[in-house]
Amino acid sequence: MTSAKRTSERAPAAAPERAEPRGWDPGRRAAAGTASARPGPPVAPDHSHELSRLAALLADRTRAAFCLALLDGRAWTAGELAAYARVAPSTASEHLSRLIDGGLLVERRQGRHRYVQLAGPRVAELLESVTAHLDPPATAPRGLRAATASAALARGRTCYDHLAGRLGVALTDAMAVRGLLDQDGGFALTDTGREWFEGALGIPSDALRAGRRPQARGCLDWTERRQHLAGTAGARLCERLLERRWIRRIGTGRAVRLTPEGTTALRELLGLDEEAAGLV
Amino acid sequence: MTSAKRTSERAPAAAPERAEPRGWDPGRRAAAGTASARPGPPVAPDHSHELSRLAALLADRTRAAFCLALLDGRAWTAGELAAYARVAPSTASEHLSRLIDGGLLVERRQGRHRYVQLAGPRVAELLESVTAHLDPPATAPRGLRAATASAALARGRTCYDHLAGRLGVALTDAMAVRGLLDQDGGFALTDTGREWFEGALGIPSDALRAGRRPQARGCLDWTERRQHLAGTAGARLCERLLERRWIRRIGTGRAVRLTPEGTTALRELLGLDEEAAGLV
DNA sequence: ATGACGTATCGGTGGTGGCCGAAGTGTCGC
């Protein structure tokens, strides 16, 4: 009973005053050494509850797989995700509800389908930054089909709403060489960079400042282990390249490839060499 | 038994081929609708397992509290953390072992003490970026002592190895105004910024490029909801200000305050106005 | 030595949650 009572009183009571510096239970803690307690005030607002709640959403294998799949930026149906993660539809449904409640996903009901999608660029950034901290450098693909598919993905792909893979990195590097992007001191579009977006791509500076989202961000690539351009600039760039048919999606996946027109255009605009960038 | 068998065969078998596009169990999935399965190859390397493993480390309230407390960049003993999170020492010990195994923390045993610390700037960045995605704008402090302590923290504090709070934001803004930092196009130190570090602070450019860590990074502040300077530049800056006694720690906590010498020095160097910045 | 203290290990307990199948609800097509 003792243990039952303690756990039951802990769970609810812990919420408001868990990490409060004052208000320790001296009776219980005294035996364990109150003297060792840090005197100064700990971290002010207690975010531990929210942090753990958020982390718990990703702490399940199936939900994590869902989120990573959705990192392609498109909407998936519940059934597709269930098949992808190899769980029963009922299980997938429950997971999706939790992810939506948690604010990571949004849904759009359409007929008998339930389309889900990442809730926005912020969520994509969150997932990117967390996955960027996973050490292991990826596993080699098995089988011919998987190998070619994975090679295509390594060449170029979309990462939520911008370009990644060797293509994304090559574009980023070319922009840095031309002085459009500052990669030395951090990650930022230069003045000439903004002019280039306007002049070369017809993207005005206004279109680059969308709310709180940063104009330029570095996004770590899991195939290249290098940064590529993300943020509004990265999104607009990808958008425009698709529009002008300089890149094209391969099949229905997230892999993209450079078209012949794109090759010449990007060579002109950025001095991008398709072969040197490893895009052939 | 069916369910027992499935779960037991799922756990180990899932690891290598969970998210494989091919190799589905047609018999089982067929009934649930294989036709809806996305044709193209899903995300190439399956990171879902590692992602969920990492997230699980933070998915517990107590462990999350540990990590947030350790965000002050200093080493805590196991007992201190136990008292802080109000759990039994045995419980804290187990959590610490898990966090260390997971690579988030490192330990330094010293006599009968076990000091733990964040494993490095990368872990600090990870925690920052995750906590930055927590919506609620913090709760108001209760009580006078808590209020003054929290006010001091809001004025200025360390955030792992750099400065945060109004002080951190004000410094960042002042640097941006002076053209030392580019906040418009992203977040990067400019050429003049690097010169300033060398000339005004005596920090050579070499000291700013330490391995893979970015020179300048934006770190979102939970009190200000604004970005402040992080990365090697932020760390060196904080270090140097402490060295020159322009700022000083308040008590043993992570709060810092501007000294009189610091006030004049920063007014000269950056045009920083203590009052306008809300530091009084 | 001895006792105090910080921490680790172990066994046990209860709660949480992921999973499934079966049954139910709504939508589409015939």
Add this chain to the structure above:
DNA sequence: GCGACACTTCGGCCACCACCGATACGTCAT
């Protein structure tokens, strides 16, 4: 209308794990 289909809800099962107290093991002080 009628099935087919996508999804949801429910009940039940099982595994995991956070927690504690008791005990054990080091280290430090006396």
